[in-house]
Amino acid sequence: xxxxxxxxxxxxxxxxxxxxxxxxxxxxxxxxxxxxxxxxxxxxxxxxxxxxxxxxxxxxxxxxxxxxxxxxxxxxxxxxxxxxxxxxxxxxxxxxxxxxxxxxxxxxxxxxxxxxxxxxxxxxxxxx
Amino acid sequence: xxxxxxxxxxxxxxxxxxxxxxxxxxxxxxxxxxxxxxxxxxxxxxxxxxxxxxxxxxxxxxxxxxxxxxxxxxxxxxxxxxxxxxxxxxxxxxxxxxxxxxxxxxxxx
Numbered sequence: 001x002x003x004x005x006x007x008x009x010x011x012x013x014x015x016x017x018x019x020x021x022x023x024x025x026x027x028x029x030x031x032x033x034x035x036x037x038x039x040x041x042x043x044x045x046x047x048x049x050x051x052x053x054x055x056x057x058x059x060x061x062x063x064x065x066x067x068x069x070x071x072x073x074x075x076x077x078x079x080x081x082x083x084x085x086x087x088x089x090x091x092x093x094x095x096x097x098x099x100x101x102x103x104x105x106x107x108x109x110x111x112x113x114x115x116x117x118x119x120x121x122x123x124x125x126x127x128x
Numbered sequence: 129x130x131x132x133x134x135x136x137x138x139x140x141x142x143x144x145x146x147x148x149x150x151x152x153x154x155x156x157x158x159x160x161x162x163x164x165x166x167x168x169x170x171x172x173x174x175x176x177x178x179x180x181x182x183x184x185x186x187x188x189x190x191x192x193x194x195x196x197x198x199x200x201x202x203x204x205x206x207x208x209x210x211x212x213x214x215x216x217x218x219x220x221x222x223x224x225x226x227x228x229x230x231x232x233x234x235x236x237x
Contacts, residue, residue, distance in 0.1 A: 007137075007140055007144075008140070008141050008144055010133060010137060010141075010163075011133070011134065011137070014132050014133055014134070015133075015167060017132065018132060018133075018164055018167045018168055018171075019167065019168075019171045019184075021168065022167070022168035022169075022171040022172045022175075023171060023172075023175060023184065024175070026182060027175065027178075027182045027183070027184065028182060028183040028184065029171070029183065029184040030183060030184065030185045030186060032185070032186040033174075033184050033185050033186045033188070033189055036186055036189050036190075036205075036206050037167055037170055037171060037189065038167075039205055039206075040166075040170060040189075040193075040202050040205055040206060041163050041166060041167050041170075042141055043201065043202065043205050044162075044163060044166045044201075045138060045141045045142060045159060045163055046141060046142075046144070046145050046146075047201050048159065048162060049141075049142045049145075049146060049148055049159070050145070050146055052155075053146055053148055062149040062150075063149040063150045063151075063152065064148065064149070064151070064152075064155050065152075065154075065155065066152075066154045066155055066158055068155075069155060069158045069159065069162070070158070073162065076198060077197065077198035078162075078166070078198065080169070081162055081165050081166075084161075084165070085158055085161055085162065085165075088129060088157070088158070088161055089154065089157070089158060091129060092129045092154065092157055093154075095129065096153075
């Protein structure tokens, strides 16, 4: 949990890099402006979490879903985020599904399982 | 799926203020990506206020925040700054008003 207030800050280096990427070539950002953007981003997380939680509660859910976040963004007038996030989400789901399928096929190879079990039995016998 | 901001920190912030239930990996990913987009959108649009030396300063951000309806939640986070000189003027104006009020009261009595 949060022990120090600094735990709510986002890392300066990463925020600085994101800002630099968004600015045109040769543009600069003052230290004070960078700190303000970082602070704003932390508050944005809390704001979006709270709005998404409210939407989840309305559906009698305790846990926020991806759809709750997308709906909250629309509600808060950040519609422009929805399309890129939806495609990120699709990619993420595809990748995790592929990983799962792979894990299943390797686990269910009977030979591997059998030999594993035998090894364990032998270990147990030695121990006794 | 890569993110630039650390997921663990975003999770900490999400859990800090609310009794948010479990946070799934999907939700954490979307939150982190949204925050990255938010930082870049805020930067880009506030930079539109820069006129002279290609440097994004605090005042550009606060001007931009004042004007955008969907950034109302930031009004107290990025407030417009005021000079001590001007603040004193406001205080003096307040004094003048209050003293004239008391005069009115006296007259009405």
